[in-house]
Amino acid sequence: MFRILVSDKISEEGLQPLLNSSHIMLVNKNVADAGEELETADALLVRSATQVTEELMKKMPQLKIVARAGVGVDNIDVEAATKLGIVVINAPDGNTISTTEHTFAMMASMLRHIPQATVSVKSNEWNRNAFVGTEMRGKTLGIVGLGRIGSELAKRARAFEMNVIVFDPFLTEERAYKIGVTTASLDELLSTADIITVHTPLTKETKGLLNEKTLSKTKKGVYLINCARGGIIEEAAVIPLLESGHIRGIALDVFETEPPENTSLLQYEQVIATPHLGASTKEAQLNVASQVSEEVLAFFNGEPVTSSINLPTISKEVYEKIMPFYQLAKKMGNFVSQCMAEPVNEISVAYEGSVGELQTAAITKSLIAGFLSPRVASTVNEVNAGMIAKERGISFSEKISNETSGYENCLTVKVVGNKSVFSIKGTYIPHYGERIVELNGFNIDFYPDGHLLYIQHSDKPGAIGRVGRLLGDHSINIATMQVGRKQRGGDAIMMLSFDKAVTERVVSELNDLEGIVSVRTIDL
Numbered sequence: 001m002f003r004i005l006v007s008d009k010i011s012e013e014g015l016q017p018l019l020n021s022s023h024i025m026l027v028n029k030n031v032a033d034a035g036e037e038l039e040t041a042d043a044l045l046v047r048s049a050t051q052v053t054e055e056l057m058k059k060m061p062q063l064k065i066v067a068r069a070g071v072g073v074d075n076i077d078v079e080a081a082t083k084l085g086i087v088v089i090n091a092p093d094g095n096t097i098s099t100t101e102h103t104f105a106m107m108a109s110m111l112r113h114i115p116q117a118t119v120s121v122k123s124n125e126w127n128r129n130a131f132v133g134t135e136m137r138g139k140t141l142g143i144v145g146l147g148r149i150g151s152e153l154a155k156r157a158r159a160f161e162m163n164v165i166v167f168d169p170f171l172t173e174e175r176a177y178k179i180g181v182t183t184a185s186l187d188e189l190l191s192t193a194d195i196i197t198v199h200t201p202l203t204k205e206t207k208g209l210l211n212e213k214t215l216s217k218t219k220k221g222v223y224l225i226n227c228a229r230g231g232i233i234e235e236a237a238v239i240p241l242l243e244s245g246h247i248r249g250i251a252l253d254v255f256e257t258e259p260p261e262n263t264s265l266l267q268y269e270q271v272i273a274t275p276h277l278g279a280s281t282k283e284a285q286l287n288v289a290s291q292v293s294e295e296v297l298a299f300f301n302g303e304p305v306t307s308s309i310n311l312p313t314i315s316k317e318v319y320e321k322i323m324p325f326y327q328l329a330k331k332m333g334n335f336v337s338q339c340m341a342e343p344v345n346e347i348s349v350a351y352e353g354s355v356g357e358l359q360t361a362a363i364t365k366s367l368i369a370g371f372l373s374p375r376v377a378s379t380v381n382e383v384n385a386g387m388i389a390k391e392r393g394i395s396f397s398e399k400i401s402n403e404t405s406g407y408e409n410c411l412t413v414k415v416v417g418n419k420s421v422f423s424i425k426g427t428y429i430p431h432y433g434e435r436i437v438e439l440n441g442f443n444i445d446f447y448p449d450g451h452l453l454y455i456q457h458s459d460k461p462g463a464i465g466r467v468g469r470l471l472g473d474h475s476i477n478i479a480t481m482q483v484g485r486k487q488r489g490g491d492a493i494m495m496l497s498f499d500k501a502v503t504e505r506v507v508s509e510l511n512d513l514e515g516i517v518s519v520r521t522i523d524l
C-alpha cells in the first residue's frame with residue numbers, strides 16, 4: 001500500500017485514477033497539519049501553496065515522489081529532492097490554455113478598465129468619460145518567454161490583429177518562424193512594445209528582469225502583465241513609474257509574496273489584480289490532477305514517468321525497450337561493486353549493437369545507481385546516482401558502437417579502482433533474459449540474480465569436486481553452476497547460485513580449500 005499526502009486543493013475528479021487504485025491510499029492534509037502522516041507518506045501532491053523544502057523532505061523518510069499539479073516548481077527544492085533521490089514531476093501543459101486565457105482576460109480588462117468601471121457602476125456612478133480605453137488592434141504585444149503559454153498567447157494576439165514581438169534567449173529561429181513571431185533582444189522589445197507580458201519561469205536570470213533600469217527603457221504609456229511568477233517584474237520599481245504616468249497600467253496575477261505582504265502597489269487605480277487565478281478553471285484543475293495522478297500511478301507500478309523534472313524523460317514505448325537493459329545494468333553495477341572491496345575512481349560503459357540506439361544515459365544512471373547502492377547508506381537511484389558519484393569522485397563515461405562481438409546487443413563495463421580493474425560484459429536476449437557472458441576476460445554464461453558465489457580457482461582436477469562436497473556437507477543445495485577458463489590448467493572461475501544465502505563460515509571454509517584462490521558472496 002502506498003500512502004499519498006495531498007497537501008493543496010486538488011481536483012477530486014482528477015484524482016480518480018489514484019482513488020480507484022486498491023494499492024494507493026490518499027490522505028488530504030496540509031503538510032503543516034500532517035503530523036505523523038509525514039513519516040509514512042510515499043508521495044506528496046501539491047500545487048503552488050505548499051513549500052516543499054529540504055527540511056520538509058527530510059521529515060518524510062518514505063517520500064519517493066513529489067508531484068506538482070501545475071507547471072511552476074519554484075515552491076519545490078528540486079536540488080534537495082534530487083540529492084535525496086526523490087523524483088519530482090509536474091503537469092506541464094494541463095493549465096496552459098487557462099493561463100493563456102486569463103492573461104488575455106487581464107489584458108482586455110486593463111485596456112478597457114473593466115474592474116475599475118465595475119466598481120464605479122456598482123457605486124451607482126455613470127462615469128463614461130473616466131474609462132476611455134485602448135484598442136488592441138495594431139498595438140505591439142511584447143512577450144517575454146515564448147514557451148507553452150507565450151506561444152498560445154501569440155496565436156490569440158494575432159487573431160486580434162496585434163503585432164507580436166518576442167524575447168526568449170532559448171527560442172530557435174525555426175520555432176519562432178513556425179509560430180509566426182518576430183524575435184528581438186530584450187532592449188528592442190522594451191523600446192517597441194505597447195504591452196509587455198512575461199511568461200518565463202522564475203529563475204536567477206528572470207528574477208527582477210523588469211526592474212528600475214529595464215523599465216526605464218519602455219515606451220511612455222506602456223502596459224505590463226505578469227501572470228507567470230511574482231518577482232519577474234520588480235514590484236517596488238513599478239511604483240514611481242505608475243506615479244509619473246510612464247506605466248499606464250499593470251495587471252498582476254502573481255506577487256513577490258503570496259498573499260501580497262506589501263500592498264502599497266495595490267493602492268494604485270491603474271493596478272488590476274487577481275489572486276493567482278491563472279490555472280483556476282475546472283478544466284485546468286481536472287487536467288493537471290489527472291496528469292499527475294496517472295504519472296504517480298505509473299511510478300508506483302514501476303513504469304516510466306514522462307514529465308519528470310529531475311529524471312530523463314522516457315516515453316512508454318522507449319521505456320519498454322529500455323527496461324531490460326536498465327535492470328541488467330543495475331545488476332551489473334551492483335555485481336561489480338560487491339566484487340571490488342576498494343574505492344573506485346572511474347566507471348566506463350561501452351554499448352554495442354542495438355542497445356546503443358536507446359537512451360543510454362538513463363541506462364548508465366541505472367548502472368551507477370546499482371554500483372553505489374551497496375556503498376551508500378542513503379537512497380540511491382537514477383535520480384541522484386550521477387550527483388552522488390560526482391561527490392565521491394567517481395567519473396563515468398559511455399561509448400556507443402554499432403559493432404557487436406557476437407551478441408545482438410552488449411554492455412561492457414570497466415571499473416577502475418585504487419588497486420584493481422574489474423570488467424564485466426552482459427547481454428539481454430529476448431525470451432531468454434539477462435546474461436553475464438564475460439567476467440574479467442573469462443567467458444561464462446549466467447543469470448545475474450539471487451544468491452551467488454563467485455569463486456576464482458585453478459583449473460586443476462578436483463577443485464570443483466571439493467567445492468561441491470563441502471557445500472553438500474553443509475546441506476547446501478547448488479541451484480546452478482557455470483565455470484569458465486582462459487586456458488587449460490590456468491586460472492578459472494566458477495559462478496554458483498543458491499536458493500538461500502551462503503554463510504560467512506562456509507565462505508571461509510571454501511576459501512581454505514586446495515586450489516581455491518578467492519570466494520565472494522554476491523546478492524542481487
Ligand SMILES: NC(=O)C1=CN([C@@H]2O[C@H](COP(=O)(O)OP(=O)(O)OC[C@H]3O[C@@H](n4cnc5c(N)ncnc54)[C@H](O)[C@@H]3O)[C@@H](O)[C@H]2O)C=CC1
Binds near residue numbers: 095096168171200
Ligand atoms: N498564474 C498561474 O496560475 C500560472 C502561472 N504559470 C507560470 O507561467 C510561466 C510560463 O509557463 P509555461 O509557458 O508553461 O512555461 P514554459 O517552460 O513552456 O515556457 C517558459 C519559457 O520561458 C523562456 N525563458 C526562460 N528563461 C528566460 C529568460 N531569462 N528570458 C526570456 N525567456 C526565458 C523559456 O525559453 C521558455 O520558452 C511559468 O513561470 C509558470 O510557472 C503557469 C501556469 C499557471
Ligand SMILES: O=C(O)C(=O)COP(=O)(O)O
Binds near residue numbers: 048070072279
Ligand atoms: O502551474 C503553475 O505554475 C501555477 O502557477 C498554478 O498554480 P496553482 O496550481 O493554481 O497554485
